[in-house]
Amino acid sequence: MNRERLTPDRIRRLKLPAEVAQAFLWDTDAPRLAVRVTDGSKSFVFxxxxxxxxxxxxxxxxxxxxLDAARDEARRLQTMVDQGIDPREEKRARIAEADxxxxxxxxxxAPALEAWQAYIxxxxxKWGNLHLADHETVSKEGGKLRTRGRKVNQSDTTTPGALRPLxxxxxxxxxxxxxRAWLQDEALRRPTHAALAFxxxxxxxxxxxDRAEYRDQAxxxxxxxxxxxxxxxxxxxxxxxxxxxxxxAWFAAVRQIQNPVIAAYLQTTLLSGARREEVAGIRWEDIDFQWKALTIGDKVQGNxxxxxxxxxxxxxxxxxxxNQWVFSSPAAASGRLQEPRIQHNKALTAAGLPALSIHGLRRSFGTLAEWVECPxxxxAQIMGHKPSATAEKHYRVRPLDLLRMWHTKIEAWILEQAGIEQPGETEAGLRVVRH
Structure with a gap:
């Protein structure tokens, strides 16, 4: 073992011998301290x-x-060894703590966008497509060129989402x-969007x-x-x-829509009373043509x-x-219908009817059902509403046949008012779907 009292000059003059990967020069003042020299570097080691x-x-x-600081550090590390502590573990812990x-x-x-993305x-x-889209909309960056025709007084670039500044x-x-300052500003420009973003x-x-990594910041x-x-x-x-x-007028206009998938979707939404995404998410496997049953993904009950x-x-x-979706769309990345409102709004305008949302069709089913004195x-059970009374929760177990009797009666009355004859079972094409 090559040992000399280390000095700055000796360290400076220390060279790596030929054909050797590394060499050491040990100190006499701090016996556990050495200078290790390799090709291109010199370092203190313990x-x-x-x-x-x-x-x-x-x-x-x-x-x-x-040099003096290195000697002190070597003595500190030797003290740890004397106490049975591995200095390498201590160093790793120190580095981890610093990191x-x-x-x-x-x-x-970092911007809260990082936590926002982790949240999403x-x-x-656990979220539906619409709820996920809402989060992406309120946080979008904006500033991109519009790919569709812009409205009057609208800029050429997209507007940032309402939450983007925050x-x-x-x-x-x-x-x-x-x-509060953000909400006051947004409420003046786009109150409905601001309410959603809030x-x-x-x-x-x-x-x-509720998360340890964000709790002290939120x-x-x-x-x-x-x-x-x-x-x-x-x-x-x-x-x-x-x-x-x-x-x-509504049925006549909707049936004139050139896209049969959208036309069928709108009529199904009205006649089933289901929610927008519940109808859009129907798969072929959910339909039982033989036993006249339709399984819907319920946002409250699951199905x-x-x-x-x-x-x-x-x-x-x-x-x-x-594909697997009943209301399919070859142009959509998901493979199913995403936005029926545009064609619906055009049909309403053509029919001279007032504005009506897709959810308004669900509301229409519940309202029109009262004309046939349906309980x-x-x-409510057909539409997927939660039971609102003790009797409904615990003392009403309606079989599908009982629901079918009333549901068919509701559909028949709506079609009668629209001047459309309700098809019979053979006309309806009731059969098992072969995939």
């Missing part, structure tokens, strides 16, 4: 024995560490004062407050309910609904089975079987 095993730790580059502090500092300065990824499997800030800066932001901050009280009441316009209940006398009425059966049987509990 070496000792722990449990009869050699322990070597690199202290640092000789250009970074002063954690750097990551924490980076995360505190964590909840994606999510560009560090999470800990999204407090009540900042949210609700999504509140759910996001609540999620962050302000759970940044979106208190009183703030929405104070800053947003009063919300009025929607009442768009087809009236009995409007049924002939519910409702009657397959004659006209709906005939509409579905006539659709092309392109409220029956129509």
């Amino acid at each position: 070496e000792s024995k722990l449990n009869r095993q050699t322990v070597r730790v690199t202290i640092g580059d000789v250009r970074t560490w002063e 954690a502090k750097r990551e924490e500092a980076r995360r505190r300065k 990824d964590a909840r994606r499997a 999510l560009s800030l560090p999470l800990e800066q999204i407090d009540a004062d900042r949210v 609700r999504l932001l509140r759910a996001f901050l609540n999620w962050c407050s 302000h759970k009280d940044a979106c208190i309910t009183r703030m929405a009441r104070d800053e947003l316009p009063k919300k009025s209940a929607k009442d768009d609904c087809l009236q009995r006398e409007q049924l002939p 519910r089975t409702i009657p397959l009425t004659p006209l709906v059966a005939s509409l579905l049987a006539a659709l092309p079987r392109r 409220a509990g029956v129509s």
Whole structure:
């Protein structure tokens, strides 16, 4: 073992012998300290024995560490070895702690968009397509060229999502004062969108407050309910609904839609009373043409089975079987219908009818069902509403046949008002679908 008292000059003059990968010069003042020289570098190292095993730790580059500081560090490491502590484990723990502090500092300065994306990824499997699309819309970057024709006075580039200004800030800066200022500004320009964004932001901050990695940064009280009441316009209940006398014009216009999938989708939504995405998500395997049953993915109960009425059966049987989706769309990435509103709005305009949302068709079913004096509990069960009374929850178990009797009666009455004859079972094309 080559041992000399280390000095700055000796360290400077130390060379790597030929045909050797590394060489050591050991200190006499701190016997466990050496300078290791390799091809192109010199560093202070500590070496000792722990449990009869050699322990070597690199202290640092000789250009970074002063000699006296390296000796002190070597003595500190030897003290740890004497106490049975492995200096390598201590060094790894120290490095990990330093990395954690750097990551924490980076995360505190990082935009809340990082946490927002983590939130979406964590909840994606539990959300429907529309809810997921809402989160993407309110956080979109904007500034991209519009691919479709723009409206009057509209810029050539897309507008950032309502939450984008807030999510560009560090999470800990999204407090009540900042949210209130943001909400006041957004409520003046796009109140409905602002209300949606506020609700999504509140759910996001609540999620962050339950996560250890974000808990100390998230302000759970940044979106208190009183703030929405104070800053947003009063919300009025929607009442768009087809009236009995409007049924002939609506059916005539919808049946003129050139896309048979959209035409069938709109009629099925009205005649089933189901939610927009429940209808769009129907698969061929969900339809039992033989026993006249339709299984729907219920957002409340998971699934519910409702009657397959004659006209709906005939509409579905006539659709092309392109893939697993009944209401398929070759142009959509998902393979199924995504946006029926455009064609529906055109049909309403052609028929001279007032604005009517897709959800308004569901509302229309519940309202029109009263004309045949259908029990409220029956129509609610078909539509997938939660039972609202003790009797409904615990003492009403309606078989599918009973629902079918009333559902067929509702459909027949709606079609009669529209001037359309309800098809019989043979006309409806009731048969087992072969994939």
